[in-house]
Amino acid sequence: MVDKDKILIIGGYGTVGSIVSRQLALQYPSKIIVGGRNKDKAQMLIEQNGLNAKAIYLDVEKERLKEVDFNEIHTAVSCIETMNISFILECLQFNINYTEVGASFKAHKRFFELSDYIDNADCLVIPSVGLxxxxxxxxxxxxxxxxxxxxxxxxxxxxxxxxxxxxxxxxxxxxxxxxxxxxxxxxxxxxxxxxxxxxxxxxxxxxxxxxxxxxxxxxxxxxxxxxxxxxxxxxxxxxxxxxxxxxxxxxxxxxxxxxxxxxxxxxxxxxxxxxxxxxxxxxxxxxxxxxxxxxxxxxxxxxxxxxxxLATATATSYASELMYLNKTQKGLKHIEEVCDFDELKGYLEKHxxxxxxxxxxxxxxxxxxxxxxxxxxxx
Known part of the structure; x- marks a missing residue:
């Protein structure tokens, strides 16, 4: 049986994603999967930073997910903004916690359109984390x-x-x-x-x-x-x-x-x-x-x-860790509903x-x- 203990970082080699990948890979070695449309860049990030992580190819926009083993993923973190909901639905089907860095309210609202699916899943979903x-x-x-x-x-x-x-x-x-x-x-x-x-x-x-x-x-x-x-x-x-x-x-x-x-x-x-x-x-x-x-x-x-x-990525890493360690919170929650302010403050100050x-x-x-x-x- 495959252990469901991996954190998938989508766009994990971009400006924000690369920082999230480094921060989480250092905290959870062998548990991080860096994914995106350029697998070579993901692998380069891993090698250049000496990370104990895995690189995979995926394109959530075009729904190319062959290299994704949803059975091993515990938490998915998207560091790119997309309006595509198919990947989120896939995560919900496998009870995978999901969060993303989203700057627009249009992207934020689509989570409410998925509320019935989220309510029926056994996972935590947090929209719009970051700065x-x-x-x-x-x-x-x-x-x-x-x-x-x-x-x-x-x-x-x-x-x-x-x-x-x-x-x-x-x-x-x-x-x-x-x-x-x-x-x-x-x-x-x-x-x-x-x-x-x-x-x-x-x-x-x-x-x-x-x-x-x-x-x-x-x-x-x-x-x-x-x-x-x-x-x-x-x-x-x-x-x-x-x-x-x-x-x-x-x-x-x-x-x-x-x-x-x-x-x-x-x-x-x-x-x-x-x-x-x-x-x-x-x-x-x-x-x-x-x-x-x-x-x-x-x-x-x-x-x-x-x-x-760095600040955006660190706030995202905090939300990702919160979801990864979470054992009680389920459903659609805003980050401000589930985080401890003093804990977050200390987390940010370390960075x-x-x-x-x-x-x-x-x-x-x-x-x-x-x-x-x-x-x-x-x-």
């Missing part, structure tokens, strides 16, 4: 427990342009740069576009404010599924303030609409060649609301480090990702409506 969504949801969920009533949740993401980003993440950024989407405000759902509605805030580890712009990360769609808030939005900025402002200008003059036609591979080569800025990233959650006495206050959480891909937080009753993060760049009652 945003994933860690952002955990910070919001943990912070929300400290409020009796939540008025607003704002997420700020700062990306380092000096970091070498994967082709998939570059492709996603180009597609989303000019996207139209809806956000939840106190006046209801409002239609907006990427890189609009500037809002300034100070990150906890910085002395001066930065300006951030709306962006369609999926966490502002996913967080309200578990956290009751009147308004929520997510904004983006780059470590280079000049580049951040350029994207805002490109949006104003209509240039951003052409970005989706740019080749992700070519754009990545340009970024890798120029390397403007640093590798530093930041993820700050700000929650504004009331305590049990009706007093208005706010809290902030900041996750920060020197490599966004140089720090989580800072502060709270004050002076409400210094809430801005009154009507200022430039605001819409309705949130900005």
């Amino acid at each position: 945003v969504p994933g860690l952002s949801n955990i910070l919001a969920f943990n912070g929300a427990k400290q409020f009796a009533e939540i008025d607003e949740i704002h997420t700020y993401v700062i990306l380092g342009l000096g970091e070498s980003h994967g082709v998939d993440s570059v492709r996603w950024m180009l597609e989303k740069a000019n996207s139209s989407f809806k956000i939840k405000t106190k006046k209801g759902s409002v239609g907006v576009k990427g890189f609009t509605h500037p809002r300034s805030t100070r990150l906890l580890n910085e002395q001066r404010e930065r300006t951030f712009y709306l962006f369609d990360f999926s966490d502002h769609h996913a967080i309200p599924l578990l956290v009751d808030t009147k308004a929520i939005d997510t904004r983006i900025g780059f470590d280079s303030k000049v580049i951040t402002y350029l994207f805002y200008l490109f949006q104003k003059i209509g240039v951003l609409k052409w970005f989706k036609n740019i080749s992700p591979k070519r754009f990545k080569k340009v970024l890798d060649f120029i390397r403007i800025g640093s590798e530093r990233f930041g993820l700050q959650i700000e929650i504004n609301g009331k305590d049990s006495l009706g007093m208005q206050y706010s809290i902030k959480y900041l996750a920060t480090g020197e490599n966004e891909a 140089n990702v720090k989580i800072l937080n502060t709270s004050d009753y002076e409400n210094d993060t809430v801005q009154p409506s009507g200022k430039p760049g605001t819409y309705g009652t949130t900005s």
Whole structure:
């Protein structure tokens, strides 16, 4: 009888996947299977890092899974975003735990469409782990427990342009740069576009404010599924303030609409060649609301480090280990429902990702409506 004790990492040699493969292979030698459309790259990763792991060929998009022995897999981790559900259904049939790094809410929603299949399977399924969504949801969920009533949740993401980003993440950024989407405000759902509605805030580890712009990360769609808030939005900025402002200008003059036609591979080569800025990233959650006495206050959480891909991968590895060691949780769960915040914090800090937080009753993060760049009652 084959032991059902392997962790399959799909896209396990990509920018994020290679880190997940290394982290888990060191923790669970001989238990890791690195899979993807290029078996040679998977094998090269294993040999170059001296990992005790196995390489296989699989293509979840084209449903080429001949080398996959589902009987030996305990947990499957996808480090690529795909809309194909056939592989997930296969995992459910064999009661395999499943999680993935998913940046879009479209990918997130397909798990709800599979809820009947998940309920009938004897496994744990966690959608959208990583940084945003994933860690952002955990910070919001943990912070929300400290409020009796939540008025607003704002997420700020700062990306380092000096970091070498994967082709998939570059492709996603180009597609989303000019996207139209809806956000939840106190006046209801409002239609907006990427890189609009500037809002300034100070990150906890910085002395001066930065300006951030709306962006369609999926966490502002996913967080309200578990956290009751009147308004929520997510904004983006780059470590280079000049580049951040350029994207805002490109949006104003209509240039951003052409970005989706740019080749992700070519754009990545340009970024890798120029390397403007640093590798530093930041993820700050700000929650504004009331305590049990009706007093208005706010809290902030900041996750920060020197490599966004490392942080994404480490959060993914944590979720993977949680599933691999899990013996009680079953069904469809969000990562914030099943993780221990203090445990996760310690796990991240081992990989140089720090989580800072502060709270004050002076409400210094809430801005009154009507200022430039605001819409309705949130900005």
